[in-house]
Amino acid sequence: MKRGLVIAFLCMLLLCFSYYSANAKTFTPLEKQGFLTGGKCLACHSAMKGKILTEKGNLVDVNVDGERYSKSIHGGFDCIICHKQFGMNPHKPTAIGDVPKDIAVSASKISHKAKVDAVALAACSECHGNIYKSWQNSIHGRNVIQKKQPDGASCIDCHGSPHYITSKKTETSTINKKNVVKACGGCHEKEELAKKYNFGTHILERYYESFHGKKYILGHQNAPVCTDCHNYHDVRQWEEPMSPVAWNNRTETCGKCHKGATKKFVTAITHKPIGRDNPIPYYFGKGLTVLLLSVFVFIVSHLIVEAFSEIRDRVFRKKKEEHHE
Amino acid sequence: MSNETQKEYQRFNLIERIQHVILFTTFLLLAFTGWALKYPEVEHYSKWWIGIWGGPKTAGIIHRFAGITMLLDFIWHVLYLAYMLSTGKMKLRKETTIVPLPKDVFDFIKNMLYFFGLSKEKPQFGRYNYIHKFDYWAVFWGMGIIGLSGLFLSFPVWASNFFPAWSINWIWEVLYVMHSDEALLAIVFILFWHFYNEHLKWDKFPMSMTWITGRISIEQMKHEHPLEYKLEFEDKKGENK
Numbered sequence: 001m002k003r004g005l006v007i008a009f010l011c012m013l014l015l016c017f018s019y020y021s022a023n024a025k026t027f028t029p030l031e032k033q034g035f036l037t038g039g040k041c042l043a044c045h046s047a048m049k050g051k052i053l054t055e056k057g058n059l060v061d062v063n064v065d066g067e068r069y070s071k072s073i074h075g076g077f078d079c080i081i082c083h084k085q086f087g088m089n090p091h092k093p094t095a096i097g098d099v100p101k102d103i104a105v106s107a108s109k110i111s112h113k114a115k116v117d118a119v120a121l122a123a124c125s126e127c128h129g130n131i132y133k134s135w136q137n138s139i140h141g142r143n144v145i146q147k148k149q150p151d152g153a154s155c156i157d158c159h160g161s162p163h164y165i166t167s168k169k170t171e172t173s174t175i176n177k178k179n180v181v182k183a184c185g186g187c188h189e190k191e192e193l194a195k196k197y198n199f200g201t202h203i204l205e206r207y208y209e210s211f212h213g214k215k216y217i218l219g220h221q222n223a224p225v226c227t228d229c230h231n232y233h234d235v236r237q238w239e240e241p242m243s244p245v246a247w248n249n250r251t252e253t254c255g256k257c258h259k260g261a262t263k264k265f266v267t268a269i270t271h272k273p274i275g276r277d278n279p280i281p282y283y284f285g286k287g288l289t290v291l292l293l294s295v296f297v298f299i300v301s302h303l304i305v306e307a308f309s310e311i312r313d314r315v316f317r318k319k320k321e322e323h324h325e
Numbered sequence: 326m327s328n329e330t331q332k333e334y335q336r337f338n339l340i341e342r343i344q345h346v347i348l349f350t351t352f353l354l355l356a357f358t359g360w361a362l363k364y365p366e367v368e369h370y371s372k373w374w375i376g377i378w379g380g381p382k383t384a385g386i387i388h389r390f391a392g393i394t395m396l397l398d399f400i401w402h403v404l405y406l407a408y409m410l411s412t413g414k415m416k417l418r419k420e421t422t423i424v425p426l427p428k429d430v431f432d433f434i435k436n437m438l439y440f441f442g443l444s445k446e447k448p449q450f451g452r453y454n455y456i457h458k459f460d461y462w463a464v465f466w467g468m469g470i471i472g473l474s475g476l477f478l479s480f481p482v483w484a485s486n487f488f489p490a491w492s493i494n495w496i497w498e499v500l501y502v503m504h505s506d507e508a509l510l511a512i513v514f515i516l517f518w519h520f521y522n523e524h525l526k527w528d529k530f531p532m533s534m535t536w537i538t539g540r541i542s543i544e545q546m547k548h549e550h551p552l553e554y555k556l557e558f559e560d561k562k563g564e565n566k
Binding site: 208211214215217218219220221222223258259260261262264265267268269270278280281284285288289291292295296299300303305306307308309310312314 | 478
């Protein structure tokens, strides 16, 4: 019994150690690893400043901050792990045929979306296959792939520049709890996108006004953010049956925090604007404001009048009172 | 003065004083812990302020705890009143009651005339003048509106069972507005009405000690509550003779 425990303990220790060393290896800076091209690309690109105009007409920053890159979660990667087209001669892309077929196919589907290197963007799927698949089926992915639109978030629209992605637990991460609402707002507050896709720009504003949003602003750890209710990679419109906020899934989604949530309860949350579509709370609120102001005016004027009369009594009618007493 | 002559009058008994202390401590706690949630968009200050109360989570717990304590205090007060009235220990008399009467309207008008120098006569108040009555009944309004909406907002799943189907689209917004706006009203009310009348007034500053001792000097009683004084002392004197 005792011996078994000791062996188990040693095995655990070994596991921890091997895990630690494996991780440590991933995070050693590029230069020390002797990769083929990594250090060489960065030799120029970490020093270069400025932007170039691509064939598609996008302005692209040529600078890659080597130090920041090496600290990012993919900092141990050689550049060509993602930029697969740039095999030997870095500035003459090899034929797309050299790129693994599935990635080439994915890249061709999103080439209108990628500003710089569609292959590199599609290369995310090589390691994050399941996530890439669920993104393809999401409302964002389908807008890019099926509807061939340049809008609709791809990996880097939410995760930020692919060279500086850090764990979502770090505060600099664009999808850290502190920043994720802003990341969604990056598109969902844009007037032109709202018009094109018929969604409201008031959604973030209404979220911030809600209890969930207010608690979030104050830094409440349990306050839900967009992704807690709407999913992150597999975002869908609420009318789709697979959406977590679809009518049939809502009790489960709200029930994550509100135990025993019922159908009646889950209607409580909408991002509807107060006013036009929702007149009762709007006018009720106005009524209460009028009440507040009128009470305020009454008590303050009563107070001022009384205070002045007291001063008058003390100063000018002093003798009279003394006489009385 | 002889020993027989009373110097002070017991205005509030111990139970009433305890109820008042619970009421104002929970009120202050509720106002302080709820404030940051009212204006969180002023991020720097709201975060600093909620930090003083142990962060949003702890402040939320304090807020709920204080809210429930306040509601229990309120229920205790109502039951206490019912007991006192039913056993005859407290009597409804026009000179001592807190119930608003037509006289209060006339008192208000008289008082205004006096304030503006149009009349030289101050109104004669009973145990509670219209200022006290306003102060007292405002708490009932607050308990009903803020207390009830707060209870519903704390237990939303449970509360949703009570609301009819046609109201679910707007009831939560209404509850939120009720809780938040009326809380602001309560704070403004206490800050201006109660603080002025019980703390800042010339002869009360910095505060009247009645809330601790429950006593009030006979001189002050004659001055502020002449009708009650007459009822308690002059009439009794007459009876004794």
